[in-house]
Amino acid sequence: MAKVGFWGLGSMGLGMADSLVRDGHDVCGHDPRDVVLEGGCDLPNGDLDVAVIAVLNAAQTESVLEAILPDLRSGAVVVACATVSPDFARDMADRCEKRQIRYLDAPISGGAKRAADGDLSIMASGSTAAFDAAKPALDAMSRTVFHMGEAVGAGSAMKAVHQVLAGTHIATMAEAMVFGVTQGIDPARFMEVLPQCGGTSWMLENRGPHVRDGDYTPHSAVEIWIKDLGIIQDIAADAAIELPMVQAALNGYRKAVEMGLGREDDAAIAKVYAAQAGVDLPKGKA
Amino acid sequence: MAKVGFWGLGSMGLGMADSLVRDGHDVCGHDPRDVVLEGGCDLPNGDLDVAVIAVLNAAQTESVLEAILPDLRSGAVVVACATVSPDFARDMADRCEKRQIRYLDAPISGGAKRAADGDLSIMASGSTAAFDAAKPALDAMSRTVFHMGEAVGAGSAMKAVHQVLAGTHIATMAEAMVFGVTQGIDPARFMEVLPQCGGTSWMLENRGPHVRDGDYTPHSAVEIWIKDLGIIQDIAADAAIELPMVQAALNGYRKAVEMGLGREDDAAIAKVYAAQAGVDLPKGKA
Known part of the structure; x- marks a missing residue:
């Protein structure tokens, strides 16, 4: 030991x-x-x-x-x-x-x-x-x-690759869930159907329930993505490559911080998309 | 019967x-x-x-x-x-x-x-x-x-939500895999590690092996995403909402079609990102 x-x-x-x-x-x-x-x-x-x-x-x-x-x-x-x-x-x-x-x-x-x-x-x-x-x-x-x-450095490189996926999947879950609401699909129905389908991700199954339940207790906060996706964009700039999916996700997290959501759970990026779409998401218990 | x-x-x-x-x-x-x-x-x-x-x-x-x-x-x-x-x-x-x-x-x-x-x-x-x-x-x-x-219409609405996720996850897998290559992580290592981690998705596990093996036999072709994400952007335009993750993915699929890859497997979107990054992906058997 x-x-x-x-x-x-x-x-x-x-x-x-x-x-x-x-x-x-x-x-x-x-x-x-x-x-x-x-x-x-x-x-x-x-x-x-x-x-x-x-x-x-x-x-x-x-x-x-x-x-x-x-x-x-x-x-x-x-x-x-x-x-x-x-x-x-x-x-x-x-x-x-x-x-x-x-x-x-x-x-x-x-x-x-x-x-x-x-x-x-x-x-x-x-x-x-x-x-x-x-x-x-x-x-x-x-x-x-x-x-x-x-x-x-190889471990941190793999972690950076991992965060490309994880940060983008959370943003995608949020965008898809809000899009669903605009089409009459409530978040509970979303979470019932999509984990059974080819569109699922680990992050959808982990963070989706936070939006469905309106519970933004920070297990992992929005501001962590500003840091991590920022590190990734720095590495990408050094390598002279573009990461358009990461950039689209990072834009969403930055807007979440502008809305004062930096310390909320990262699933709160859904509030950015909901505000843009003019729809309501479930409210949690007070 | x-x-x-x-x-x-x-x-x-x-x-x-x-x-x-x-x-x-x-x-x-x-x-x-x-x-x-x-x-x-x-x-x-x-x-x-x-x-x-x-x-x-x-x-x-x-x-x-x-x-x-x-x-x-x-x-x-x-x-x-x-x-x-x-x-x-x-x-x-x-x-x-x-x-x-x-x-x-x-x-x-x-x-x-x-x-x-x-x-x-x-x-x-x-x-x-x-x-x-x-x-x-x-x-x-x-x-x-x-x-x-x-x-x-409710079924098609849920399918549209599903395609937001699926089409974006494939593009994200491709972007992350190419980013990894620029950082010294080969696609085989990527596919060994990331399905075990929180960054995984169904599409990563399903389409990632196509890139790793250089096998772009079309199980589902690039051009299907031009159609499906196009339908989604039409619905979004009618609802006056923006889908930035979908747009970033659709840009990638469109570039793939411009590169003559429309009839290849949709994992060929990785070739777009690899060309932009100036790196090589695995070649399949001739």
């Missing part, structure tokens, strides 16, 4: 840290907010085998890494889970390498429920030594771990 | 007609091409209980209906499966009603394989009498039959 330090106990991180505790690892959780993690915390950073950083973005990842790097022992593995650019991941790995710290570029997929169940997908890249050392911790948090290669 | 006339023995229709034969119905198939349907054909149109029209589009549906309407007996049910506008479906139903013929607006979803397996989803609208009379035939062709309501 590994000694694991865990930074970032948000909607994803808390479930991941709990999964590590459940699996018998010695886990010490850290978060700026008061979050209670079962399992206590008297692990000095210098004793850690694995440091998992599951914070919101690149800036927070860098800030945590800078704070803990001086204390980590040689050979410890940093597992960085935020969605970042492959270039950023390579930069962080270089800084770790200078101190004989191993770095695993290890973005995650699956949402808060799968995080809580230890059932995520992890797309990891980094040396086989780093991968093998982190494997017990990765296994505790996930259903499937893909080793994307020895070169740090 | 029903006496069924079947018009349109294409990639969907032949499998549907075979499913009817397998289920014990007395089926007579018609197609301008030489298509062999097991089960023979000595059924006069005047004896039919059910006339299934599974042709490509509204114009072909109208042409078949005009040809057979004078011969159908009072009380027979026309089951119209092409993707058409709700207005067109209502027009056809009116013409049938004037001759005491029942009309079921019954678009389908699922693709050629599920058609062959009698495993489609059918979104039917029309009177309960029409629905009940056609039910044994519908059941033979499908896993799930949704009765969308008594008013003809």
